[in-house]
Amino acid sequence: MTVRTADRTLDIFENFAHRQRPITVADLARELSLPTSTCFALVRTLVDRGFLYYLRPRGAFYPTRRLGWVAEAIGHHVPIAQNVRPLLEALRDATGETVILGKLQGQGVIYLEIIESRLAIRYTMTVGAVRELHASSIGKAIVAAMDEEPRERLLAKLKYPKLTEHTIRNRAQYMKSLDEGRKRGYWTNVGESSPDVMGVALSVRIFGDLYGINLVGPQSRFDRHLKSYVDALKATVRKVGAVRMALCSD
Amino acid sequence: MTVRTADRTLDIFENFAHRQRPITVADLARELSLPTSTCFALVRTLVDRGFLYYLRPRGAFYPTRRLGWVAEAIGHHVPIAQNVRPLLEALRDATGETVILGKLQGQGVIYLEIIESRLAIRYTMTVGAVRELHASSIGKAIVAAMDEEPRERLLAKLKYPKLTEHTIRNRAQYMKSLDEGRKRGYWTNVGESSPDVMGVALSVRIFGDLYGINLVGPQSRFDRHLKSYVDALKATVRKVGAVRMALCSD
DNA sequence: GATAGGAATTCCTATATATGAATTAAGATC
């Protein structure tokens, strides 16, 4: 179903991202629960490719800057990064809250851009994280905007696992929540994925594809500022929807 | 000897770094000369992990910012990056030429830091690249600084493949070149790896390990400025050698 | 300088994976 070695390759880099210092083969094997020989072969491959280097022969190793170089080359040309990100940053600055750009991915929502709040109490999440569709404001906004028949196919597969006391647990509740969003003009997640966390979301088409944008943060702040947050979100979505493909020839 | 799937995982990211736009499974499989099904499984894994995302279902995909996030987390804490890089940048600014920090890796030299010249005609190379030991000024500086017996072991394994008209082709010539360097106080590579490219290098110990630093560029400029280049390099090496472990507890 | 302990590295084979072929789905064309 999934390629083990690829997973492990990513594990290695993510492990370095956490530890942030050199490590030996034996220790890395322990940390990742791998047989030493397996870990050794993997490390050798990454060293051969210039992604890791030994500080001394047979000693500890660390990533070179090559991964950073590759990531930079990739990142600078994402159409979304160029055109949409600045607008999301403006929204973060206007509201002070964390802003997320998400997209349907299988039966979840993947977080593509996260512009973090600068406030002490804030919502924090990793880029690339995939969250439950039924407990996400972005998810609701996107599902509400989908065509009848792909939505049907999607909903047929949805489970509604309990994440908090307020998690939506079945399709009827979910449809009701979507409808409330339609009437209200925006979709919410009030403590449905984590306690005290609230999000408000809208969907938007970018280059023909469907995305969701939300504001997330502590429920208390959202209670106080809801109206202005929603207005700011709506304004942003209008601007994002107006972005044209000018810069993205192919 | 090397793990195929890990290689392919890196291939995918490097491929995106070159192409810089979304691609479908079939096209990626073609580009990497993989069976579609193999490519598909790999992509699914990377998507599951949040490193790739589909712009639309069954359509083209592109890396998320997760790789960038990981690379950033890794990069900011390399002891060398923190302590040594600024000194190398100063050397680049003082001379105008490309500055490289390298290290022995197997029977080659791996490029760990590359501070590129800003001049129109410059030496350009990718971080993580591994170059031939016998045709590298950094290589000579490092080998010259090694202890007798590890050096013997290393030299016993060295081949001397021809890269240009001036490449050193055997051990005798190599030893002679090392000796000239010792007398002169610095080591050189004059068109031995690529035509018209010249480098001057010194070795330096950082946190107890052996590295090499060089200046590389077009031979014509080096002919004109050799003395000042070498002086600047020596001054930099002095400063780098004085860097202490203060910031690198473990 | 010898010895011991621990790690890196190699080696062999059970096992997981890669892949060619088959199937299903989407989208283009008439």
Add this chain to the structure above:
DNA sequence: GATCTTAATTCATATATAGGAATTCCTATC
């Protein structure tokens, strides 16, 4: 709207790989 084309996805099996055990190589300690 039906047919055709192309691509995505699944599946069974030959094949490459993972991992336990053995070996070699360091390095710390006596």
